[in-house]
Amino acid sequence: MVLKPSDFRVPEVYADWCPGCGDFGIMNGLHMAFADLGLEPHQIVMVSGIGCSGKEPHNVKAYGVHTLHGRTLPFAMGIKVANPALEVVAIGGDGDGLGIGAGHFVNAGRRNLDMTYIIHNNGVYGLTKGQASPTLRLGLQTKALPKPNINEAVNSIQLAVVSGFTFVARSYAYDVRHLRDTIKQAIQHKGLAFIDCLQPCPTYNNITTKAWYAGEDRLDDAGKPQSRLYKLEQTGFNPEVHDWSEDLEKKIVAISKAQEWGDRIPIGVFYKNELEPTFEARLKDRIPFYMERPPAKQKLCDENGLAHIDLSEFMENLKTS
Amino acid sequence: MDTAANVFGKACGYGGLYVFGRREYHSNIKGLHSYFHLRVSPQEVLANINDVNLLAAFDAETVVRHINEVVPEGGVIVDSKDLNTKVLDIRTFPPEFIEEIKKLMKEENLGETLNDWLNHAKQRNVHVFPVPYMDLLNQIGEKLGIAQISKITRMINVLTIGVSFALLKYDRKLAENAVKATFAAKGKIADMNVLALNMAYDYAEQNFKDDFKHRLTKVDVDEERLFLTGNQAVAMGKVLGGCRVQTYYPITPAADESEYLEAHQIMKTSSGEDEAIVVIQTEDEIAAINSASGAALAGARAATATSGPGFSLMVEGLSWAGNDEVPVVITYYQRGAPATGLPTRHAQGDLRFVIHAGHGEFPRIVLASGDIQECFYDAAKAFNLAEKYQMPVIHLLDKAMANCSQTYKVFDYGKFKIDRGELLTEKDLEGKEYKRFRFTETGVSPRVPLGTRNGLHWYTGDEHNETGHISEEPFNRIKMLEKRMRKLELVKKEVPDEDKLKFYGDTASENMVVSWGSPKGAILEALDMLKQEGLSLGFMQVRLIHPLPAEMVKKALEGKKRVIDVENNFLGQLGGVIKEATGIAPTHHVLKYTGRPMTTTEVYDALKAILTDKASETEVLMFGS
Numbered sequence: 001m002v003l004k005p006s007d008f009r010v011p012e013v014y015a016d017w018c019p020g021c022g023d024f025g026i027m028n029g030l031h032m033a034f035a036d037l038g039l040e041p042h043q044i045v046m047v048s049g050i051g052c053s054g055k056e057p058h059n060v061k062a063y064g065v066h067t068l069h070g071r072t073l074p075f076a077m078g079i080k081v082a083n084p085a086l087e088v089v090a091i092g093g094d095g096d097g098l099g100i101g102a103g104h105f106v107n108a109g110r111r112n113l114d115m116t117y118i119i120h121n122n123g124v125y126g127l128t129k130g131q132a133s134p135t136l137r138l139g140l141q142t143k144a145l146p147k148p149n150i151n152e153a154v155n156s157i158q159l160a161v162v163s164g165f166t167f168v169a170r171s172y173a174y175d176v177r178h179l180r181d182t183i184k185q186a187i188q189h190k191g192l193a194f195i196d197c198l199q200p201c202p203t204y205n206n207i208t209t210k211a212w213y214a215g216e217d218r219l220d221d222a223g224k225p226q227s228r229l230y231k232l233e234q235t236g237f238n239p240e241v242h243d244w245s246e247d248l249e250k251k252i253v254a255i256s257k258a259q260e261w262g263d264r265i266p267i268g269v270f271y272k273n274e275l276e277p278t279f280e281a282r283l284k285d286r287i288p289f290y291m292e293r294p295p296a297k298q299k300l301c302d303e304n305g306l307a308h309i310d311l312s313e314f315m316e317n318l319k320t321s
Numbered sequence: 322m323d324t325a326a327n328v329f330g331k332a333c334g335y336g337g338l339y340v341f342g343r344r345e346y347h348s349n350i351k352g353l354h355s356y357f358h359l360r361v362s363p364q365e366v367l368a369n370i371n372d373v374n375l376l377a378a379f380d381a382e383t384v385v386r387h388i389n390e391v392v393p394e395g396g397v398i399v400d401s402k403d404l405n406t407k408v409l410d411i412r413t414f415p416p417e418f419i420e421e422i423k424k425l426m427k428e429e430n431l432g433e434t435l436n437d438w439l440n441h442a443k444q445r446n447v448h449v450f451p452v453p454y455m456d457l458l459n460q461i462g463e464k465l466g467i468a469q470i471s472k473i474t475r476m477i478n479v480l481t482i483g484v485s486f487a488l489l490k491y492d493r494k495l496a497e498n499a500v501k502a503t504f505a506a507k508g509k510i511a512d513m514n515v516l517a518l519n520m521a522y523d524y525a526e527q528n529f530k531d532d533f534k535h536r537l538t539k540v541d542v543d544e545e546r547l548f549l550t551g552n553q554a555v556a557m558g559k560v561l562g563g564c565r566v567q568t569y570y571p572i573t574p575a576a577d578e579s580e581y582l583e584a585h586q587i588m589k590t591s592s593g594e595d596e597a598i599v600v601i602q603t604e605d606e607i608a609a610i611n612s613a614s615g616a617a618l619a620g621a622r623a624a625t626a627t628s629g630p631g632f633s634l635m636v637e638g639l640s641w642a643g644n645d646e647v648p649v650v651i652t653y654y655q656r657g658a659p660a661t662g663l664p665t666r667h668a669q670g671d672l673r674f675v676i677h678a679g680h681g682e683f684p685r686i687v688l689a690s691g692d693i694q695e696c697f698y699d700a701a702k703a704f705n706l707a708e709k710y711q712m713p714v715i716h717l718l719d720k721a722m723a724n725c726s727q728t729y730k731v732f733d734y735g736k737f738k739i740d741r742g743e744l745l746t747e748k749d750l751e752g753k754e755y756k757r758f759r760f761t762e763t764g765v766s767p768r769v770p771l772g773t774r775n776g777l778h779w780y781t782g783d784e785h786n787e788t789g790h791i792s793e794e795p796f797n798r799i800k801m802l803e804k805r806m807r808k809l810e811l812v813k814k815e816v817p818d819e820d821k822l823k824f825y826g827d828t829a830s831e832n833m834v835v836s837w838g839s840p841k842g843a844i845l846e847a848l849d850m851l852k853q854e855g856l857s858l859g860f861m862q863v864r865l866i867h868p869l870p871a872e873m874v875k876k877a878l879e880g881k882k883r884v885i886d887v888e889n890n891f892l893g894q895l896g897g898v899i900k901e902a903t904g905i906a907p908t909h910h911v912l913k914y915t916g917r918p919m920t921t922t923e924v925y926d927a928l929k930a931i932l933t934d935k936a937s938e939t940e941v942l943m944f945g946s
Contacts, residue, residue, distance in 0.1 A: 013790055042774045047615075050782070058779060058790050063771045065618060066781035066791075067611065068641050074608035078615025078623065079771060081599055082566055086619065086772045107604035287587060287597040295565035295621035296770060298596045301739035307561050307701070309596065310589040311734060314557050317502075318547040320334020320728065 001040075005031035008041065008061045015059045020210070022173030022199025023052055026120060027059050029171075029179035030089070034062070036184055044087045047076040049096035051127045053120040056091050070101030073108045073117065080113050083296040084280045087187060088115040095125050098134040098154050108192060109163025111279040116186040116193045117165075119156060120173075122201040123208055130204030137261075143206045156196045157258035161251050161271050166191035168239075168254060168271040172229055173199035174210060178267065190274045198229075198267070218263065232257070232268030241273040322379070324503060325478035326357035326726075329485065332499035333361045334548045334728055336492060336539030341366040341842070342726040343918065345945075348573070348664045353413055354382050354946070363540050365728070367692070367842030371922040371944055374535045375488065377481040381406040381435050382413055385422065386946045388438055393446040396533050397439065398484050400477075401451040404436040450529050452484055457524060461517055476517045483521025488529060491537040493522050545731040551696045551722035552577040555652055557732075558700025559624060560588055560598055563739050564650070566616035566623040568601045568609040573665050574723040575626040575654045606631035610638035614647045618780065620744075620770025622704045624650035628720075629658045629671055636678045639713055643683025645780045646758070646766070646805065648707035648714075648742075652700065655719040655838075657916040666916025667720040669838050669889040672898065675715050676867040682802070684809045686710065687867035688820070689717040691841035693727045695864075701737055702820070709742035709815075710808050711765060717866060719889070721839035721918035743767040750775035756787040760800055764807030809868045821865040822873055826852070828859035831882035832932060835907065837863045837895050840887050840919050847925035856932050858885075863895060871902035878905045885931055887911040887924065893939075910939040917945035 008031040017023045034044060044062035048054040050069035057064030063086075067075045076090040097105050097119045108117070123136040130144025134154045141148040160168045167189040171182040179197065186193035200210045211217070215226040232239070239254060241247045254271040277285075284290045302308045323344065330340045341360045347353035358373075360366045373390040376383070381403040391397055408422060408431075425431065431441055439449045454477050455470070462470050479500060486496045497515050504511035556578045559567065569579040583600040590596055603609045609625040616623035627635065632653055642649050655671045657663025675687050686706050690696045699716055707714040745755070745767045757778035759766040766787075769776035779789030784801060786792040792801075826834075826848045834844055844860055851858065861877050863869070878884050878899070886896035886907035891914050896907040911927045913919050923942045930936035 012788075040774075041777055042772060045619075045771050055791070058781070061777070063777060064779035064781075064789070065615070065771070066779065066783070068637055068782055071607060071611045071638070074603065074611035075615040077601070077608070078566065078568070078612030078617075079619045080615075081601065081612070082616035082619035082621035082623065083770070083772055103604050104608055107608070283599060287599070289595065290597065290599075293594070293596070295597075295599055295616060295623070296619045296772075298563075298565055298621075299590075299592065299594070300563035300565075300596070300622065300741075302592050305738045305740070306735070307563065307737045307739050308590040308592045309561050310591055311557050311561060311732075313589065314553075314560075314585050315547060315731065318549045318553065319545060319731070320331055320548045321337060321542055321544070321546045 002038065003035050003040065005035045008034050010059050010061050013058045016055070017052055018203045020202040021052065022122060022197070022201070023056060023120065025173035025176050025179065025199065026118065026197055027056060028176050029183055030056070030060055032176065032180040033183035033187065036180065037187060039087060044089065045079055047072050047079065047088060047090040049092035049101065051093035051096055051125065053091055053093045053096070070096050070099070070104065072096060072101065073104040076115055076117070077108065077111070077113060080115050081279070082294060084114070084291060084294050089118070089187070090115065091118045091120065093125070093133070094119055094121045094123065094135040094156070095133040098156055098159070102134070105159065106163045109160065109165045112164060112166055112192045112276055113279040114190055114192070116183070116195070118183070118195045118197055120199055121156065121196050122199045122205055124201050124204045126201050126204055140207055142204055144204050155258055157270055158255045160194040161254050161258070164276070165194040166273045166276050167193035167269070169194070169269040170196040170198065170267045172213065172267055173197055174213070175229070175267070178231070182269070185269065189272065191276060191278050228263055228265050229267050230264060232266050232270070237268065239269045239272045241275060244275060247273060322355050322357055322478060325482055326359060328479065328496070328499045328503050329359055329482050330548050330726060331502060332486065332491070332496040333537065334546060335495040335498055336537070337542040338363060338537065338540065339365050339728040340548060340726065341368060343369050343721070344724040345917065346665050354386060356383060356387070361537060367846050368921045369918070371920050375485060377485050379477055379481065381408070382411050384435055384438065385411065388442050391442065391447050394448070394534050396448040396450055396488060396535070397442065398450045398452060398481060399435070399439065401453040402455060404434065404439070404451060406435045407433050408435060408438060409433065448531055448533055450484065450488065450525070452480065452521070452524065454480055457520055461520060464516065465513060473513070476514060479514045479517045480521040483518040484525040486537070487522045487525035488533045489535060489537040492539055493519070495539065496522070546728055547731055548726055548728050549693065550577070550724060550726045551693045551718060552724070553581055554693045554697040555626070555700040555716070555718070556581045556585070558697040561734055561737055562701030562704040563622040564598060564624050564704060565596070565621045566599050566601070566613060568603050568613045568623070568625045569627065570603055570606045570609050570631055572628045572631045574656060574720045575628050575631070575652065577723070578626050578652065606634040607638060610635035610642070610649070610651065614638060614642050614649045617647050617649045618771050622708070624652060626652040626654070628654050628656045630661065632671070632675070632678070637680070639685070640679035640681055640683060641782050642713040643679060643685055643805070644681070644782060646711040648704070648711055650703045650707050650714045650716060652716045653718060654723045655717070663916035665720070667839070667889060667918045668914065668916060669719055670891070670894070670914070672717070672837070672866060672890070672894040675717055676898070682806065684710070684712045684805055685867060686712060686714045686812060687717055688714065689837045689864055689866050690722065691838055691862050691864070693722060693725070694729055694732070696722055697732055705740040706812070706816070708744070709740055710812050711742065711768060712808060717838070719839050745769050745776065747774045747776070757789045758785060758787045758801065758804070760787060760804055763811050764804045765811065813868050813870060816865055818873070821870040822877065823862040823864060824877070825860040825862070827857045828877070830857040830859050832858035832885065833878060833881045833883070834858060834860040834885045834887055834928070835863065835878070835895065835899065836860070836887040837866065838889070840889060840924070843919045843921045843924040844887055846921040847928055850925050851928060851932070856929065858928070858932065869898060869902050874899055875903040875905060878903065883908045883931065885909040885911060885928065887919070889913050889919065908938070909936065911942065912939060913942035915943055915945060920944055
């Protein structure tokens, strides 16, 4: 059965985001990507944290796990390790992933599980009414802030590259096709994929707005707005590591590209490396039958319900008679 | 030191003797005083006692700290080079201990060298056996062709064992076997250690004609036995109970369990197909609990193991697991607290913490084991409870059980049943509408692992409707909260009585001891001693800490003249909880919060004083360095 994007809607749930919220775009991007990839709802687990973005799974017809603030990645890891056949897509806000959950972000990179993580990056904590998020730049004063932001921003793309994510991309919530394609590539990537999804917050971020990204303040000679976003793939940028010898250089280039901001903001894939073994592959090295019989698929007992583990190897060393 | 204790314990086990061992160590890698207290007997031993018959010291500090525990006719094995050490010059003593020593030296008129201390002990008929460890090591080095003696200094531990067994006139073959088994994986190191053992044994036989009267004699046994720690017992119990994902962040005294599991990751089964446990060292305890919950939602039996500081970090995740009815198991080894506290020492100070931890009201099960065998079976049972009632289960243990070793008959685990509760498969769901949090009479809603066809559902930390979507409707809130809490009634009804409370001794007596966790061994032995003196009392061990079987407890305590609460904490937390639930308060408390477990001797002394009305309402125990 071929599913359409609309088959991934959840009609009984009212999506309670503000009108014009980037979360709608991301929701549509997810619906489209899942349909394009021919996935069925039960094969997918959407995991989210807290904040406006945390509600995303309730609006996607797939298994949904709406967790705690900042803890998206640990939950996702547990799910994926228990059953690696599941398509796990973790999502969260910028505060969720780069503030309270920053430790998990870095350590997820070290493991390289074969799953996808999308950060909704809008520079503010929307649900608590507009405080500065870790991606808001120093000195900016979005409208709910009593004073300009006193902290410098974290660069999520750079952090992902140095943490060990093996697919690092950026997209934009209002360029749904680009987002759809990026999500598809991320899911198909063998390893931990990260998408930094830029999105305006129409209610609390009055600086990096939809109009700002579209460059409505930057008209060309013909009076046409010049978008601040440009696509890496259209510049001939080649992010993929084909041999370990080029890895460091690709990383450095990705980091340096990610430094661009302001009037020219790159979107697209910054870095991609499928040479790095996934966490699943590392587990398989230790447990040869891991993929066929992962933790969630083991029987635990015989047909009579008796636990069937043989503890004699454990006990051998402990025996005294 | 651990290796030495293990070899010693194993050798005793090979001779059919029962051993109880307690490991004490500082929070450091090396340098400060560590010791292992072993008790050996042809009869089962359940705890330590105060008296020491043979003290084997690797250094001067050990002698100073333990010499007064050595009884008349007991012995001290000491390094000859330490004899002239000035006691107050020992660098590892903290100032507050030096003050104590100075006081003691004044009171007892003790000289300043270790030799003076030993001579003082000799006046009590303590036998002193100086061993020139360096000379022995040099001889060994010569025989093995090793010039650099610093490479083999760690063999002092085996030398000590050789001397000990020679003094005790114990079969040296058994000691050899224990050395070989301990170093089995290390090839020629085993041979080197056997040589060292024999040289020390010979040295002692030739040089100590002095008639040390204590003997260890082997006895014949016709059963297989294990000598194991609580950490090891829990690890085995977990895999028996079906645990297939274990997450942890390194912490004392829990980490050994996870490492042991990882070392034995792949397991044989009677069905022929191997199974395996995935052990993940996470970045912190927050990740540990939440990834274990994730694994549980995906259908794996999953657990995490930690101690107090780690559990503190897990508390938000615990609340989520309660709200989302996640069958996750948390193995909790209590240690000295608050804060970093006494990080390598024993305590039972977290009972109230675990029954209340987490924001909001949600059901949980807290199950407390009292000995290493219970650790094993409870670790397995915890997963049945978690899945049957769909709630977090805290398996509450302590440092004493984690690190103590005890001899047991090999566990007979063949009859252990896996009960996964109401768990639906794709087939069960075909053509039906499924709701994860369906309102049911018992409160338990049939569960479906993530990824199952026909079973789509959602989880959220928010209050939710039956499907799992966010709901703030008051009527739904009432039904959902009541549904979750209702499951506790089912737990109270269905958990077998012996998993709730265990009774020992004369329960009809007017005196009843109440306790939980590791004091059990010392209490049981004290009860036996008191019985022989005609002092009668019963003992109620509380195993199901939460939900507390209040009616049963009340029935057991009603009308008792003395209710004696025995715990390793300051407040008498179990006593307090029992009072809240039943209205019956303990008449007496026996408490210990030095960070060291209770010994049979001190529990006996305290109970005897209470029963003969010579005690105050609260007896505080202090034995042990």
